[in-house]
Structures are given as C-alpha cells and as structure tokens.
Amino acid sequence: MDAIQVQGVSKSYGAQRVLTDIDLVVPAGSVFGLLGPNGAGKTTLVRILATLVRPDAGRASVVGHNVVTSAFEVRQKISLTGQFAAVDELQTGRENLVMIGRLRRLGRSTAARRADVLLERFDLAEAGRKLVKTYSGGMRRRLDLAMSLVTEPPVIFLDEPTTGLDPRSRQQMWSFVRELADAGSTIFLTTQYLEEADQLADRIMLIDHGVAVADGTAESLKVRVGGERVEFSFESPSSCELAVADLGEAVVASSPSSLTVATTGSAAEVRELLDRMDKIGATVDKVAIHRPTLDDVFFALTGGSPR
Structure with a gap:
C-alpha cells in the first residue's frame, strides 16, 4: 500500500x-x-x-x-x-x-x-x-x-x-x-x-x-553521475606526464603529480592500470578509489552548492 x-x-x-x-x-x-x-x-x-x-x-x-x-x-x-x-x-x-x-x-x-x-x-x-x-x-x-x-x-x-x-x-x-x-x-x-x-x-x-x-x-x-574513479599519485611530475600521455582521454582530471581515471573499481582493472604504469616507467606512489556521492549528484543535477 x-x-x-x-x-x-x-x-x-x-x-x-x-x-x-x-x-x-x-x-x-x-x-x-x-x-x-x-x-x-x-x-x-x-x-x-x-x-x-x-x-x-x-x-x-x-x-x-x-x-x-x-x-x-x-x-x-x-x-x-x-x-x-x-x-x-x-x-x-x-x-x-x-x-x-x-x-x-x-x-x-x-x-x-x-x-x-x-x-x-x-x-x-x-x-x-x-x-x-x-x-x-x-x-x-x-x-x-x-x-x-x-x-x-x-x-x-x-x-x-x-x-x-x-x-x-x-x-x-x-x-x-x-x-x-x-x-x-x-x-x-x-x-x-x-x-x-x-x-x-x-x-x-x-x-x-x-x-x-x-x-x-x-x-x-x-x-547517474558516473561510476567509480581511481586516483593515482606519482612520485614525480614527470611520471604523471608519462601517464597522462599514455592514458589520453581516459583521464578525467589531472594535476602536476596526480591523475584520476574512470573505472569500474574492480581489482582486475586497477591491477591492469598499475601494470600499464610500470610498463611506461611512471612510478605510482599512492592509489585511491572514490565512489560518487550525493554531493556529486547534487552538483551535477542542480548546478548549485549543498549546504
């Protein structure tokens, strides 16, 4: 009812x-x-x-x-x-x-x-x-x-x-x-x-x-606002530059020493990305996986700022 x-x-x-x-x-x-x-x-x-x-x-x-x-x-x-x-x-x-x-x-x-x-x-x-x-x-x-x-x-x-x-x-x-x-x-x-x-x-x-x-x-x-994200932090800006050049359009955000890639969040996919970084000589210092929050929904759908 x-x-x-x-x-x-x-x-x-x-x-x-x-x-x-x-x-x-x-x-x-x-x-x-x-x-x-x-x-x-x-x-x-x-x-x-x-x-x-x-x-x-x-x-x-x-x-x-x-x-x-x-x-x-x-x-x-x-x-x-x-x-x-x-x-x-x-x-x-x-x-x-x-x-x-x-x-x-x-x-x-x-x-x-x-x-x-x-x-x-x-x-x-x-x-x-x-x-x-x-x-x-x-x-x-x-x-x-x-x-x-x-x-x-x-x-x-x-x-x-x-x-x-x-x-x-x-x-x-x-x-x-x-x-x-x-x-x-x-x-x-x-x-x-x-x-x-x-x-x-x-x-x-x-x-x-x-x-x-x-x-x-x-x-x-x-x-609705996208899947999970993997953020890589690199030991040096040069490593980050190599990664950005290799991943191309897969990169959704980047800074001098870190970048974020859209992903399903599966262990296999993260492992594949890390192997890829090893092959191009980009030394990864830290890895973090982020899930979308209602903050992301709020910003994406209203264009406003939550309290």
Whole structure:
C-alpha cells in the first residue's frame, strides 16, 4: 500500500512558481527523502501534504485520503515536525507532552502514561520535569519530535529536523528516525544535508526551483553521475606526464603529480592500470578509489552548492 501519492501538483505565490508538476509515490513503512537547496519548494510540498496549503493544480493523497477534500481525515493520520521546534518554553517537557495528548483527546491518565513513555524513549526522562526554556537545542528537537508521536500516527513529516543541531544531536535524531521506520511508520523527510538523505532514505527525490530533477535510490542517483574513479599519485611530475600521455582521454582530471581515471573499481582493472604504469616507467606512489556521492549528484543535477 502507498502511504502518499502525488500527481501533477503545482503551486504558485503570485507570479512566483514554487512547484511544477510534482509526481511521487511513497510506499507505507518507508523513508522518503526530499532533497534540494534553499528555496527549492520542499517546505511548500510538505505544507500541501499536511493540508496547510492548497495546491493550484494536481492531486495528492495521504493514507488514501485526498488532502483537499478530506483534510480532516488526513490530519488524523499524520504528524508534522517543522523546521523550528514548536514547544512551550514555560512548561516542562512532560507538561508539553501531556498537553498534546489532551488536545488529541486522550484521557488524562493515558496522556500522562504516553508522556512518560516518550520521555524515556527520547532520553528526556531526567529533564522531563524541567522547564523547556532550560533545554538545549538538541533536547528541544527531541521533545518536538516526541510531541508529534503522542498518538502514534502512521505518517510522519519531518521538515529539516536536524537543522542547527550539533553532530551528536544529529546522530541521535537519525537513530530515532530509523527506529520509527523500523516500527512501521512512513517517514517523509526534507533535508539539505546530503549525508542525511544518503543515510536515512529508502528513496530520494531531488528538486530544484520547484521541479523534480531526479528520483530514485541513493545508489541509482550516484550511478547517474558516473561510476567509480581511481586516483593515482606519482612520485614525480614527470611520471604523471608519462601517464597522462599514455592514458589520453581516459583521464578525467589531472594535476602536476596526480591523475584520476574512470573505472569500474574492480581489482582486475586497477591491477591492469598499475601494470600499464610500470610498463611506461611512471612510478605510482599512492592509489585511491572514490565512489560518487550525493554531493556529486547534487552538483551535477542542480548546478548549485549543498549546504
């Protein structure tokens, strides 16, 4: 079953086109990554799927409910964690969670039990009775995510959830996202962090200026920008010159003392290249094999710079 379906969705604000004919499908229980630079339209698409904004054209559904005609039903099935933590600083962490539970019509005792479970799960048990204004940025983000899980929704939207977090807090957030996916939740993740999408997403869509420019697994996107590369470092510039002259168009990049060659990355091919260097008298000092990354995909398909 597909948790999210989007067909031909477009959106403009005045004369500015924000989204153009977006199509995507997110299977239930998967992690979908929406990757793109600032202003690409990621948040607008999330707001449409969360029933906060109406599309100008196209249709979208979440868990089988149309986001325009069945907005109430959609809201019962989702949670949204935005770019900035939406917590009440004048309440304790536990009070925030109980409040959300009561607003979602849980009984008083049920809301309290659920709050305690989530505080423990997100490593906030000791801080649960402290005012949120004393929390660090990472603690606030964890509390914000916990608040969105009070009623265990099947679909969770995370709009750049790790923005501004230090590396340790970011790793913690990644662990929580993996746990949610393993438990069967569908995660729709927007991010500017290439590594984040690579680590978490089962499938990735790259959008730029509101247009989908690529869609697939991380590995399939990397294949689109080329295969592996072998970099040879030479003991002297003269050896490098000999190698460049011998390899010709196979060289994809070079410097006075190193060069890079496209390759399948197989041991046999690398060994053949090294034998070739020996035959022409080009002394190789070091060898390194590089695989394409999502950074390469980002640069190749958008022409922009990742965060």
